[in-house]
Amino acid sequence: LPLLANIVLTDALNPYNVSITLSNSVGSSGAGDSNPLNNSLVASVGPALQGGTNANPRIYYVGGSSSVPTGTGWFPNLTNVGTALTFGGILGSVEFRIRRGTYNDQMLLGQISQTVTGLPGGGANATVLFGPDVADGANASNVIINSPNTAGAGNYNVQLNGAKYITFNNLTFGTSSAVAGRIFWLRNSSQQINIQNCVLNGRTVTSSTITED
16 A cells, blocks of 8 residues: 555554545446445555564564664564564564663554555564573563553553464563453464463552452
8 A cells, every 4th residue: 555655654653543545436227326334445454574484483672772683673672673563574484683771661562454464574484482581591571561550541561452473482571560461462363473471570569459460
């Protein structure tokens, strides 16, 4: 769709919002439309991330210095990773190597729209792996993802929305919230989600006030 408007998608962190409405449609049987409810399309779209094979995925680094090996990519934080994957998708398998540190991030992975379910391009031969940077060691304590959850729609550390074939390995997840402690939120038939060798820390209860997990 962006090609129709001569738009070149270059920024994975700023997807284009696209809205298309058809009017005065003419079909093979002449003018008129028996189903006007399907004449509009609203979507957000960005450039897809280059990928590899399952055995040799494309590497992307997260956090730390933007200086990375040739042939790889870099994101400053995990929230940005979620935006790029959700709205741009992938062209093959990818691996995110997260550098040592604490990340106060939330990740949304996947969308449900009229044309997309989950991650665009994702599948059995286009998988996603999150893990610590092997250069720092593969210890779960090296990477702590501590999300500022809020009650309701913001109650998640990682939200998987129709997503498939995603693996989380050797990471620590928690929340800084005292009222909302959900770590993984799997929605809309998310499947083939692997959580391996991870530490999940729930919220700290400080009162008897009704809270949400």
